[in-house]
Amino acid sequence: MLVALLLLTAAWVALTGEVTLANFLEGAVVSALLLVLVRFRGRLGFRLSKAPKAAGLLLYFLKELLLSNAAVARSILRPVSSLSPGIVAVPLDLTSDAGITVLANLITLTPGTLSLDVSPDRRTLWVHALDVADPDAFRREVKEGFERRVKEVFE
Amino acid sequence: MTLLAGLALWVALPVLGVALLLTAARIGLGPSLPDRVVGLDLLSTLGISVVAVVALASGNDVYIDVAIVLALLSFLGTVAFAAYLERSR
Amino acid sequence: MSVRELLAAVLMLAGVATAFLAALGVLRMPDVFTRLSATSKASTLAKMCIFLALAIAFDDLGVATRALAAVAFVFLTAPLAAHAIGRAAFALGVPLFPGTKVNEMPRPQGNVQADPDP
Incomplete structure (x- = not known):
């Protein structure tokens, strides 16, 4: 309070x-x-012990944002026929609402990818990507890059 | 005139003007309603950029509040459009 | 001419260039989803750069706080807006670009026909 x-x-x-x-x-x-x-009761939902991990997530996100914006710029300037977009189903290990929301937002903010929807049973996240040469490699990249870090902070 | 104000007036605003025309072309071309909503969303972003650049060019900080309010309202507008689209099918 | 002014100018021009790229992307990309991809992040980055330029150019605590609050707000809302449009487009059955490699998402139930201009 x-x-x-x-x-x-x-x-x-x-x-x-x-x-x-x-x-x-x-x-x-x-x-x-x-x-x-607003009838505020109790405390803010934030634990200080998570702060370093949260800062790490933020730094990783800023790096991804800057590095891969160049990739999108290139795909905007190249001819349309060289695009290979696709919608990939990414299985989710996250279970909490906050975790899934943050993961979906981070995916949308990093260039080239866009989260479209979460399945009703909340086990799958559908992601649209500008360049999917290999769906399995893409899935692995999302799970090992963002999802692991989000899980450390939110669950 | 300072360098910053000069760049804002003679470089940033003309480029944003061309960007506005390109986006208007997409809104006109469509072809589907969601395409036009994407165009409108970008149009509001460009509008915010124009207001912010005018703030830099004029050195008047009142324009910052205008840009922030525009950002708040355009988000509501886009989400309302999307909700309407999803319900209209 | 100060370093601060130069930094603000560089950030402003970077933001304007990104905004221009977003406009080019929305015109050139082949379907709604690729267009959304191009605009949602490019416009986020553009707004971030321009608001940071404002925070740096005006040497004022109030202006800087408001600009940073605006950046935080943009980061929170931009993906939500993109997500909402993308979901609506998919639910409406807007056709995908023919060059799309994979589609692992089931089409909406009831086999809705794409309506180019309702």
């Missing part, structure tokens, strides 16, 4: 861009009102 109040106040001060005592108090009052309004 206190952590949430402090975080909200810090956000208020940063957003208004005025580091003064008056502004800090104003932020604290607004944050307290906000917490009462």
